[in-house]
Amino acid sequence: MKNKTLPQIFIIYLRYLLGFAFVYASIVKIQGLRFTSESGALNPINSAWHFFETMYQSGIYWKFLGYGQLIAGFLLMTQRYAKLGVILFLPIILNIFVITISYDFKGTPIITGLILVATFILIAWDWNTLKILINKTPTFSTKPRLENDIIWSIIGGIFFFLTIISKLITSKNSFILIFLSFLTISLLGMIIGYRKQKKITNKS
Template identity: 65%
Template sequence: MKDKTLPQLFIIYLRYMLGFAFVFAAIVKIQGLRFTADSGASNPINSAWHYFETMYQSGIYWKFIGIGQFLAGFLLMTQRYAKLGALLFLTVIANIFFVTISYDFNYTPVITGSMLLATILLIIWDWSTFKILFNKTPVLENKKRWEHDKSWEIIGLIMVLITIFSRLELTPNSVLIGFPLLLITGIIGLIIGWKRKKLY
């Protein structure tokens, strides 16, 4: 199955999507800014808002969370280091998922739960390598696959840069420009990757 085109393509773009979500969310934390608006401050029983506010007020811990998210997302988007990224992503998204089901986050657990399942899928995809973590002999993949083409790495790095720029600007225009740029980059990457597929 790992040699088939569509599954490989699905995994490549799943890494991009998950990675983008973390990189985008991490920037404000690294900057030391609030992730959410202060709209919950007027509601004394809004436990979700108070949870985020407590983490924000911690300062260093808030930035540490952001760095962890950024690193996990970045590694996923590079494709080359996606295995390490998936492991880091799993630890972070599992924590986020349990936070969202522990507090009043409305429908957020549906999103975080989906991200957790998607990350588990990435772990299963590379299970032949991850076996070593359970004292089992890993299966080294010597066969060249389309998934490992250099073009995906370049596209991933471009996407990271676009995400960082659009988030740092943090204006309606930069976000409106950033998302279409990511979509266009993804489409261009697909075209380039498809043309290079014959090499594999």
């Protein structure tokens, strides 16, 4: 299955998606801004508001969380270092998931739960090498794989910077333009990936 085109493209774009979610969410913390005031989902009478306000008031810890998310998201989007990225990603999203089920976040636990499931999918995908973490002998494939092509690292870098820009801008028109850029690059990436995999299949 790992040598088939669609599963590989699915994993590649799943990494992009999770990376985007973390990078986008990290900017608020790195800027030293309140997460709750921007989301509008919480208010001072909600116990969760006090929880986030306490973390925000910590200053350094709040930014530390932001940089942790930024690094994990960036590593996932590079594809090349996605294995390290998912290892960093897991404890962070697990912590977020537990927080969302501990407080009244309504539908948020569903979203964080799905992200957690997606994280386990990525771990399962790379388990042949990640199992070294539990003292198991890793196994490596010598077959050329689409996900190892440098084109995905280039696209990931473009997505990373577009994600940061999309969070920093305030213009609605600019946001639409960036969204269209995401969509165009994604479609081009899929086309390039399909053609490259077809060439790999023909050679083998």
